[in-house]
Amino acid sequence: MRIAAGVLVVLALAVVVVPLVVQLDQQLVDLGSANQAPSFAHPFGTDEVGRDVLLRVIYGLRVSLLIGLVAALVSMTIGAVAGLAAGMLGGFADRVIMRVVDGFNSVPHLLFGIFIVALFSPSATAVVVSVGLTHWTTAARIVRSEVLTLRARPFVDAAISGGSTRLRVVRRHFLPHLMPHIALASVLMVPHAIWHETALSFLGLGLPPHLASLGNMINDGARSLLAGDWWASLFPGLFILVPTLAISALVQYWRDRTNPRWRSELQL
């Protein structure tokens, strides 16, 4: 747990501080020092046009994190509104919304994302839209089931008999209850969104190819990989893997703390 938190703090600091100190010229090419193995001057080596992999990985993580955060926020907002509407309105509206959720889940997410990005020229906006449109269903399910259990609680009856409108019940009573769930789901959504963005970029359907992003870098590295230069693809991948593991370790720890029954199941 401490390791996971430490890793995340170091990465977050690197992502915020390094761009302030060292500027990265996205277009700069240095063919004289292409494909160098990791050394003291270039700890992660250089890629096929001589760019320092370490610096680009940090910039790439920054772009991925930013897109991941925005996309997670977008999908959580759509999901929370849909879930709240389904849970509160019930009946016909609930059935329609849940069928829409099923429908969105029937198209494999990456294919749907590919479809959207293919028809709207590859850009950060297209990626955010594609992630937002495909990932909101999980959030909608979570929020809906929470609303349904909350609705049965006595304090809701009390509020309504006290003259509260539905909107007031949602604002004053449900949202404070829902916020922790929504926050947790958002945190878990970020690695998903990053994965989605890197996969699209890797396929050449994400961010513009000259931009340092983790997916683009793995795609670039794939070419020199066949010549035996492993570092240009290995390190960007590790920068996806490690933060994802750290986030899930932290979420697991938080779950264990807040849900003692769960802990006894897993750790006895």
Add this chain to the structure above:
Amino acid sequence: MTRALARMALWRLAFTVPLLFAVTLGMFALAKASPFDPVKQYLGVRALTTSPEITAQIRENWGLDKPVAEQYFTWLGNLVQGDLGESRSMHRPVIEVIGERFGWTLLATGCALVLMLVVSLAVGALAAWRRDSWLDRTITGTAYANEAAPVFWTALIVMWIFAVKLQWLPPGGLTDPAATTLEFGDVLHHMVLPVAVLAFSQSSWLLLFVRESLITTLREDFVLGARARGLRERTVVVRHALRSALLPFITLVGARIPELVTGAILVETVFSWPGVASASVEAALAADFPLLAALTLLATLAVVIGNLIADSAYVIADPRVRVLGVS
């Protein structure tokens, strides 16, 4: 039970038709909202020298001057009649492209699915049986890392180890570049890496599930009873505990089809496997709407079939289950 099964299947199918309509409508709306102009794309550089009259003629021939609703229904009518249109990037009928590539995807994903089931069952059971040993920790640690790692990256690392460093297996393609005919051994040789990577990338979730499920089952009374009767440890774990832990496992496999499709898209692209999944990427890079739309429908159909299998397995395994509110 047969009646329950039939009713469930019928309900599923009844939901499939509106679902497919909704998917076509969604795709068409997205295509109409897209800034890409199919005529300009078709003409390419020639668009600069083609006179506006000819452009308008092409537009009319393709029915692009008609109202959007009419265009949609024409397209839908063609789809229903089995005419999937012409692939704009490959300049061939879509049905031909899919027919040629579908078998390869089915072969690779089918083998990967079987391999994944066998491996995750065996390794998951092993981890549960030797719980909290170094072996269990290695297995679960690898599974968590595998779950967090993007599959295209895993594929590249595997390719680097086995194709570039060790040179045991070819790095991609379907046959040897020098080969003129399809040889069984050659295809098998090229299939090992993509199938193994696809199976490995899909296995961790199931493996962890089997482990968790078996650990819970191993604590149950009937396992204690079996042990008390002096049965061999292997018999207890495999014949008694695993059998009971398997029940939810079977039904969950069918629900994993979307992840399998996603994995196939990435793995086929990395290993240049000539299947339908990698065709979707090629179609997307060329903004080839007819091919992409057909492939999206195909994937949706695969997901629906997967859900049907999952539900059928559920109904067969436990007749009390109600699917979609139908008993």
